[in-house]
Amino acid sequence: GAVVSQHPSRVICKSGTSVKIECRSLDFQATTMFWYRQFPKQSLMLMATSNEGSKATYEQGVEKDKFLINHASLTLSTLTVTSAHPEDSSFYICSAGRNTEAFFGQGTRLTVV
Amino acid sequence: KQEVTQIPAALSVPEGENLVLNCSFTDSAIYNLQWFRQDPGKGLTSLLLIQSSQREQTSGRLNASLDKSSGRSTLYIAASQPGDSATYLCAADIKAAGNKLTFGGGTRVLVKP
Numbered sequence: 001g002a003v004v005s006q007h008p009s010r011v012i013c014k015s016g017t018s019v020k021i022e023c024r025s026l027d028f029q030a031t032t033m034f035w036y037r038q039f040p041k042q043s044l045m046l047m048a049t050s051n052e053g054s055k056a057t058y059e060q061g062v063e064k065d066k067f068l069i070n071h072a073s074l075t076l077s078t079l080t081v082t083s084a085h086p087e088d089s090s091f092y093i094c095s096a097g098r099n100t101e102a103f104f105g106q107g108t109r110l111t112v113v
Numbered sequence: 114k115q116e117v118t119q120i121p122a123a124l125s126v127p128e129g130e131n132l133v134l135n136c137s138f139t140d141s142a143i144y145n146l147q148w149f150r151q152d153p154g155k156g157l158t159s160l161l162l163i164q165s166s167q168r169e170q171t172s173g174r175l176n177a178s179l180d181k182s183s184g185r186s187t188l189y190i191a192a193s194q195p196g197d198s199a200t201y202l203c204a205a206d207i208k209a210a211g212n213k214l215t216f217g218g219g220t221r222v223l224v225k226p
Contacts, residue, residue, distance in 0.1 A: 006156070034213060043202065044157075044216045093156055097212025100145055100164065102204075107156040 002028050002098045006105025013084055013112055021079045021108045023050075023094030029074035030096035035067075038091040038107075050077040050094075084112040115140045117205050119217035127225050132190040134220045136203035141181045144206040147214065148177050148188050151200045160201075161188070193224045 003026040013019050023033055031052045036044040048069055049057040056069035066088075068080040081088055093107040116139045126132060136146070145164045149157040161170045161177040163186065169178040174191040190197055200221045204214035 032212070036216075043218045044204075044214075046213065046215070049213060091154075095212065095214070100206075100212075101159065101162050102147060102206070102212040102214055103159065104149075104157040109154065 002026075002096070002101075002103045004094065004096050004103045004105045006094055006108055008108060009106055010109045011111070013110070015085055015112055016083055018080055018082045019084055019110060021081075021092055021094075021110075023077045023079070023096070023105050025075045025096045025098075025103075028096075028098045030077075030098070031074060033071060033077040033094055033096045034102075035069065035077075035079050036093050036095065038093065044093065047079075047092075050079075052077075081110065084110070086112045088112050115143075115205055115207055115215045117203060117215050117217040119201075119203060119220050121220060122218060123221040123223075125223040125225065126193055128193060128195060130193055130224075132188075132193050132197070132222060132224075134188040134190075134201050134203075134222070136186040136188070136217050138184045138186075138205045138215075140205075140207075141184055142207075143181065146177075146179055146186050147204050147206065148175075148186075149202045149204065151202060151219070153200075157202065193222075195224050195226050198222055198224050 005024045033050040035047045050071040052071045058064045071077040095104045148160040163179040176189040200219045202219045204216045
């Protein structure tokens with residue numbers, strides 16, 4: 001199947017700092033990618049839709065100024081958590097679709113201390 | 114708004130028993146439905162994808178059915194093994210949303226040796 005690579009897999013940062021997470025489609029081009037968040041023992045919740053060459057679309061309740069998304073090329077989307085706080089600690093995971101199937105990255109475990 | 118529900122939330126079975134995982138969705142206008150496996154702290158592994166025009170898909174010991182009219186999908190895992198222990202997630206692809214998935218809460222499966 002298609003490969004989506006996400007980096008880093010784990011990151012620990014201090015409160016108030018920013019963290020960037022990368023999502024790459026390795027063997028296909030993706031004009032649209034999706035960012036999800038998963039809190040412990042909960043399911044995945046869509047945060048935003050990343051659109052190549054245009055602004056991201058955020059789901060209700062997700063702060064666009066806090067979660068900056070950039071989709072500068074057809075194979076790369078980045079999510080930057082700005083001024084991170086402990087409540088932002090979560091599992092972040094991206095996906096990209098090819099044909100009719102969604103493929104997911106490995107996820108990033110963010111811990112804000 | 115599409116809502117996806119998975120019952121039961123947790124399931125424990127002895128090795129060798131067949132597993133039946135249920136997924137229901139409120140809006141039958143789905144593009145496809147995917148089943149995923151998630152191991153603790155890991156990303157998602159796609160198991161089966163059922164297009165809206167299909168009624169079932171099979172891969173090895175896995176079989177997934179789809180009944181759009183009743184808003185249900187079922188994942189069957191035959192002859193369960195301890196290695197099948199994981200959380201299983203179903204996700205509905207909203208029609209024409211480009212692989213934008215709505216996830217169920219997941220079923221946590223434990224297969225005892």
